[in-house]
Amino acid sequence: MISTKGRYALRIMIDLASQNPETFIPLKDIAERQNISKKYLEIIIKDLVEGGLLISLSGKGGGYKLKRKPEEYTVGEIIELTEGSLAPVACLAEKAEECPRASGCITLPLWKEYGELVHNFFYGKKLTDLVENKE
Amino acid sequence: MISTKGRYALRIMIDLASQNPETFIPLKDIAERQNISKKYLEIIIKDLVEGGLLISLSGKGGGYKLKRKPEEYTVGEIIELTEGSLAPVACLAEKAEECPRASGCITLPLWKEYGELVHNFFYGKKLTDLVENKE
DNA sequence: AGAAAAACCTATTGAAATGATGGGTAATTT
């Protein structure tokens, strides 16, 4: 299941893509619009900045804005960055150590096929696909 | 992510489908073949019996066997039964209470589409699709 | 009748993940 982290990250990105993408938007505004605790969003938006999806600016007049054009983001990269991995089973996660059962594992092809399906679905969705729904 | 519960359940079902489907197989044998703690499998196989996928028989000569023919099981029902739900987000789980944001939720269509994709994938896979890989 | 083999039942546990909250510091603008 996609946790609040990934879902809130997506809502942050949609929110920013819906505002003027040139100006810095304070997190306070996003939190109020989305009705989510600002404190909790701080943790999540940190990942988005460190992952290179957003630019931040401190001080008065500061906030966050998209680094790229809205249409250049996929839902996949947002979810993957904040959830840690899109892999359907632990043994297929990037950081996983080689499973000793892998060579004879009868279910591995299933998980691989599923993993590709999930990957293709989310990387095939652009952030703007969601924003446009709004109108 | 699919947890060990769902993954082990699938391996139990594959194991049983690979044995003579007429005879009762003791859990001890399955646990040894699959190299998984018998105690842990007890918990999982209980779900499979209660969910109507397996028949159990106590006492000497007892064990577990498939209730239906191997080709009549889908991977989806096995995973869904043991994982509790295939829903990608909490608000789409069967037991979930209506989300107050649902009507205006901009991401809901995405989760619904994804949920259907996942459902169709797993319900489109038969247990025998996996067993046949074995040979 | 008794032993053995099996399922079945209840409970507990340790570790990690989840979903936050709280308080304070640094940077920047007016």
Place this chain on the structure above:
DNA sequence: AAATTACCCATCATTTCAATAGGTTTTTCT
């Protein structure tokens, strides 16, 4: 200097995950 913002660090309560432990009942075989 004041206000506003991001940034940093720690802590917390709850739930889930992945088991483990020990005992009871059911059934068959000798």
